[in-house]
Amino acid sequence: MASSSGAITWCAAFLLLLACSCSAWALPFSAAGHPFDPTCPRKGPSAPSLFTDYSGPLCKPSPPHIPVAVFPYDVDPIQFALNLEFTEAEFFLHGAFGVGLDEVAPELALGGPRPIGARKAKLDVVTWRVIAEFGLEEVGHVRAIERTVGGIPRPLIDLSAHNFARVMDMAFGYHLNPPFDPYIDSTNFMLASYMIPYLGINGYVGANTIIDGYKSKRLVAGLLGVEAGQDAVIRGLLFERLGETVPPYNITVAEFTDRVSALRNRLGRCGVKDEGLTVPRELGAEGAICTNVLSADRDSLSYPRTPAELLRILYLTGNEHVPGAFFPKGANGRIARELLCPPHRLN
Template sequence: MGQDYDPITPYSRSNVPKADKNILEFALNLEYLEAEFFLYGSTGKGLDHIQPGLAGGGPPPMGARMARLTPLLRNIITQFAFQEVGHLRAIKGKIGGGIPRPLMDLSSKSFAITISKAFGRPLIPPFDPYANDINYMLASYMIPYVGLTGYVGANPKLQSSTAKQLVAGLLGVESGQDAVLRTLLYNRGAEKVAPYGITVAEFTDRISGLRNKLGHAGLKDKGLIVPVTLGVEGKMPGNLLIADTDSLSYGRKPPEILRIVYGSGKEQVPGGFFPSGANGTIAKKYLKSSKY
């Protein structure tokens, strides 16, 4: 913790082709998002304190803060946080540098706006992701799964074995994080989120529904309780993991990811968690065509 990070030496040898670098640089946007949200939520301190220099000079996130968590959840989220630091270091090491951290909005207001979109109305009082265990888990539910689908979608596009091996390793841990969060929430699915009187399961269904809507690519997301026809093998409503009819993970392309994390439903229009847009060749390509 707090150890200086050498931004040059680990990057001196990279045999990853440019096309693969662009894909991995795009993934860094989501890894920055996860790292900062989990670090601040569990420790109250961000990447600049934990691993100085790893952010590549990008601005610190807006509005991030420590959450009111019980010891068990704080321990779990802290583990997630340091895993994300490792992901950033691994990607940057493989591609010989990488993009700087983009400006991110991790404020309570940003999450409240997303939740309001999910329900089609403002929740009163506004949803606060940092208020307690349930709220923080629901806010966390919004994040790793998006990165997971991005890695599934990216894998067929990769050319080098180095990049494929890296993405496989990243995908394994992202999937694990998502599974842990969904299991914790599933265990409390019937519990009502105070003060709204809405169950945890309905929150997950609404968030997943919003991501499907924003992504404009059909059904690639499901909450914890689904119609039996959408459950595993069409046999049960419990939906611990998100998967297709063959129990395989869904994949998303970069435009779908941007539509979701921007909260705009348009890859050319930044907002949401990335008020100035994501960084890197792929994300910037869409921003250049924007007239926002």
């Protein structure tokens, strides 16, 4: 009994340490340095470095077939992606830490306005860890894009609970009561997260076919890999709760994802490029299964979407010329600004 009691005490102490670490990380921090994370292993004097050195002769990549790092026509499609990367960065950083790019890496915002309504979410320990990592990854994504092709100012982004409630009301075709709030618990936050990274996958798959520079392609491949990973984690965590109802609604997690995916297909106006966590058998992998952990086509390949399709969804208007929803004044970059109707181009 003594050993059993000691084990219970040790487990309780460990969980307390983990909870404290989350509180410590939740404090505001700047680009000068992040708070110490007590769950990180201590590095001894003989521990190997985890940083990769690509400068050695055995580590250099194969020479490119076309020795041009970035073609001029590569710039606009990749800069367009910053609209989504900014959105993800702000949503995940605020959800985990209660602060955004203006506190973490203010230089990356390039003078763009602060987001509307973003705030810290009430997350359990596992979800907090996932979202905290995603937020910090998005900082790297924004930096990598700006370093490679230059940046655009962060657009005005609406991450308010009211905006997410509008999305869910539109997905279900009626007003949820009470209104959906992504910040009240982990399940709601993951359902809200389901709306965003997947669109980044669509955008990068589509952009890959129209860029040619070797640095451009390497960047897009790297971004696509992590965005796909983020989406897979989000879908995987939601899949574990597939049949659970989301309080206080009598609606399952599966139905939420199905409705959001159907809404994105409807707004995108280019057929089925989005699937929830359950599908008819004919849409499942090899037409043999109805569960759908990953969204993909008949050959299990990711769906592409054009910038116009993405804007129709993100504006929630079904029209790439009329802004709204996540980008009340429109997305930024040449592609997005040229698609706006004339009255909005001056904003």
